[in-house]
Amino acid sequence: MVTRRTVLGALASAMVPVTVRAADHDREPEFLADRLRATSLPPLAQRLPKRPRIINLKEMGRMPGQYGGTVRTIIGSQKDIRFMTIYGYARLVGYDEHLVLQPDVLESFQSENDTVFTFTLRDGHKWSDGSALTVDDFSYWWNDVLLNKDLTPGGGSLILRVNGNLPRFEVVDALTVRYSWDAPNPDFLPSLAAPQPLVLVGPSVYLKKFHQDYQDKFRLQALMKENRVKKWADLHIKMARQYRPENPELPTFDPWKNTTTPPAEQFVFERNPFFHRVDENGRQLPYIDRFILNISSSSIIPAKSGAGESDLQATGIDFADYTFLKDAEKRYPVKVDLWKMTRGSRxxxxxxxxxxxxxxxxxxxxxxxxxxxxxxxxxxxxxxxxxxxxxxxxxxxxxxxxxxxxxxxxxxxxxxxxxxxxxxxxxxxxxxxxxxxxxxxxxxxxxxxxxxxxxxxxxxxxxxxxxxxxxxxxxxxxxxxxxxxxxxxxxxxxxxxxxxxxxxxxxxxxxxxxxxxxxxxxxxxxxxxxxxxxxxxxxxxxxxxxxxxxxxxxxxxxxxxxxxxxxxxxxxxxxxxxxxxxxxxxxxxxxxGTLQPILRSSRLQNVPDKGLYGFDPTCYLGIYMPDTFWLNGGQ
Known part of the structure; x- marks a missing residue:
């Protein structure tokens, strides 16, 4: 028997056109112009996978957008930069707005009775530093991270164990990997779509510099001293953390990449020039060039938001702040909507x-x-x-x-x-x-x-x-x-x-x-x-x-x-x-069924007036794809 998930994965892949037309000037973000002129960055056609994920905005009831601009948001502490990973919602497999699983970073997936999962990569997909995403990145994470007792002392997430046993991992071909159990693992695909997803892949070319099996001993010790850790495993874990992206050098799949080394009071995330999604006109997502995250005391986030200091705010504000925030519409170019919270009880x-x-x-x-x-x-x-x-x-x-x-x-x-x-x-x-x-x-x-x-x-x-x-x-x-x-x-x-x-x-x-x-x-x-x-x-x-x-x-x-x-x-x-x-x-x-205020700049387009708001499975704003939000007037 083939499960419903197999069909969904295959259909989603089949709906993607084989190619996107070669890039021309109006498809390139102005933000990348200097790098393109200096040839330090290849043109769009060479940055995208051969079969990128195409987001048809008109079918979703939204408008194709324009490039440019900076969005400010406020966070309560440095650890809250993780919201960019949640909002960006780039996953191997992710939910759409109807909570149906779709391939995202993957070109397609197949599930046989929830025991055998076959993943097909997008040919030509690249990490944010331009290095190729390959099956070697999956193999490295499996063999050298998850099976390494120093890096993963507990033997991996419980989700990876069925009846106490890890799956069999195999590289099928240059674009295909497979995970197989002897009994069903219905948690596997949803865990990949989670706010803090199960990690199966990492940028191996970059991460091998911090692994004792691949790095010169003396160089590794120097890197440990430089990063103030005593064990090589702690160094690797620190440099490889994807969910809370504190390492600006770590290649990512996300639409925006952190450029700020902590500690800091302000974090700047800039567009990923190798992001794998495009709109129906072949324009690469995200539309917005830059997110700036300003750290503030949690208790005054509502006041700052209502004073025009945020262009997009969902966290740090609550329903109790709604009337105050709604009143801010009279003084600042902002709009406040109410989304439905997904918790069983507020x-x-x-x-x-x-x-x-x-x-x-x-x-x-x-x-x-x-x-x-x-x-x-x-x-x-x-x-x-x-x-x-x-x-x-x-x-x-x-x-x-x-x-x-x-x-x-x-x-x-x-x-x-x-x-x-x-x-x-x-x-x-x-x-x-x-x-x-x-x-x-x-x-x-x-x-x-x-x-x-x-x-x-x-x-x-x-x-x-x-x-x-x-x-x-x-x-x-x-x-x-x-x-x-x-x-x-x-x-x-x-x-x-x-x-x-x-x-x-x-x-x-x-x-x-x-x-x-x-x-x-x-x-x-x-x-x-x-x-x-x-x-x-x-x-x-x-x-x-x-x-x-x-x-x-x-x-x-x-x-x-x-x-x-x-x-x-x-x-x-x-x-x-x-x-x-x-x-x-x-x-x-x-x-x-209580309501959560969502504050946004009145220039910010494609933000739904209504939505489901929660951590899991909707990833706050994540399933509504903030990479498709755009600023009217660009810069």
Whole structure:
């Protein structure tokens, strides 16, 4: 059987014309004119692959653009230069706007039962320094990086292991590589399309300079000293990091390339002259010449954005900033749109089932308690007061934009019913109250819950003020504690957090082809069960194993999904997991479908008025291809 992915990969390749007409002067960006005149850069026809990826903008309802200009954006710290990798969204395989996988850097891909994956490279594709992308770059990364115990001590990403085994890698011919497992690996292709993608390839000609198997020992030591590292492996890792592009010398596939060596307060990214995409007129993307990323304190990013200091801003601003930013349209040539956030809930309350307090842990693991808290929360009031009625009261689950959405998941235990909530708490034996009306726990303590937040959004505190009033009617006293994110996570892992408020499910627009791991204990940052997540993440070496039957069942269902190569079976597993997760109220979702402000210069074209905004799978702006954005008036 050949999966749907095979057909999609083949069709996407077939739709690409064989050639693009030879470049003429009006197809060359003026930004590259000096290098072209000096012949330090070849003409466009020699820079592009023989079969570039052609983006037909008119079919997408957008306008072919013009070259030129600089776009400013603001980031909160140096590490946030990673947004350029996410926004640029150059991937071996990536999602389109409909969340269908398409070949991107690859010319085509084939998947046979999700066990054998064959990748075809674009003939003539080049890295940003002009060196050729070849199968040797895949071979180098596989044999000399992933299989090198110094560079990859753990033996590679868990995604590369099926039943504990790595795939067989082979070079089929000069343009083809293949990865084969004995059992299905449905995570493989989606992981290549992720915001932080699984890395399978690197610029071997450049990276061999930092590898002990290829570099002279004395030269390698000199490079280690120059870069202030003590081990050659640390040197290679530092120079090869693709996701956070801090090394300006590292060749890339991205539409823009970092030119600034950190530390710095401003990072300049310039167009990649060898980028592999063109528009329908044969003009090479990206249209925009340069991105400038200015570092600022996160707390004042909204103020700076509203003061005309950003030409494109999505991160660092929130719905709470919308009215202020919208008002900036009166003073500056900017436009502010609202995109729909893809999270299962904009904010969710997460009882810690791994809480270190024995008494509270027992209560949190009783589904009646979680359901009571959910029924005792007035989501309509939260939606109206905090989100101006623009969101949707919902459990923490998928959005209607997902093909897996069902109303019964969204509506599970969300009706505001204090009477039923109180009845459930009474049924649990918590009927006694003190003089303040607070319920008494079995061990004699008052039912006082401290809910913790990293305090990164005023929305959290606004929501908690309302929830405190709601739960008081249930006889539960709620107190808030704010701490920095690192401390917050450390406390959660140590079992010192009773309950937290955080985002809901990351991916609210999932398809059956996407991993349902967010519904099971799989990660240590899942605040409702961090120790169970760590146990899964470490293959049982850390944390503790789940001992709640429904959590165990979710983990088992995830294992079944990972072994499945058939869409109907994956879909059925997803629905089983969604039904369990929402019925058990493992996270108390409040409101989803909330909106994210996107600020842009009024000159910036092709930015959609509406879109889906989230980290995974939409890569914030990534699937809307910022390389196709252009500035009206050019420079």
């Amino acid at each position: 904010v969710a309350i997460l009882p810690n089932l791994n809480c270190g307090d024995d008494g509270w842990r027992a209560l949190f693991r009783d589904v009646r308690f979680r359901r009571a808290l959910s029924l005792g929360t007035d989501r309509h009031e939260i939606n109206m007061a905090v989100f101006y009625g623009l969101g949707t009261p919902s459990a923490d689950t998928l959005l209607p934009e997902s093909p897996l959405y069902k109303p019964e998941y969204a509506n599970a235990w969300i009706d505001y019913d204090p009477e039923q909530a109180n009845a459930l708490l009474d049924e649990m034996g918590l009927q006694n109250r003190n003089d303040d009306g607070v319920r008494i726990l079995p061990d004699g303590r008052p039912a006082e819950i401290t809910i913790e937040t990293p305090g990164e959004s005023t929305l959290d505190t606004d929501v908690l003020e309302l929830v405190t009033d709601h739960w008081r009617k249930l006889g539960i006293a709620l107190f808030t504690r704010t701490s920095q994110r690192d401390i917050f996570r450390s406390r959660a892992m140590g079992g010192r957090i009773m309950m937290s408020i955080w985002y809901g499910m990351d991916n609210g627009v999932a398809t059956a082809d996407m991993n349902p791991g967010q519904l099971a204990p799989t990660m240590d940052d899942q605040l409702q069960w961090p120790l169970w997540g760590m146990h899964y993440l470490s293959a049982g070496k850390q944390g503790t194993a789940p001992d709640l039957p429904e959590a165990v069942q979710l983990t088992e269902l995830l294992g079944q999904w990972q072994k499945s190569a058939h869409m109907p079976e994956r879909t059925e597993i997803w629905h089983k997991m969604l039904a369990i997760y929402t019925a058990q109220v493992f996270s108390i979702g409040l409101v989803n």
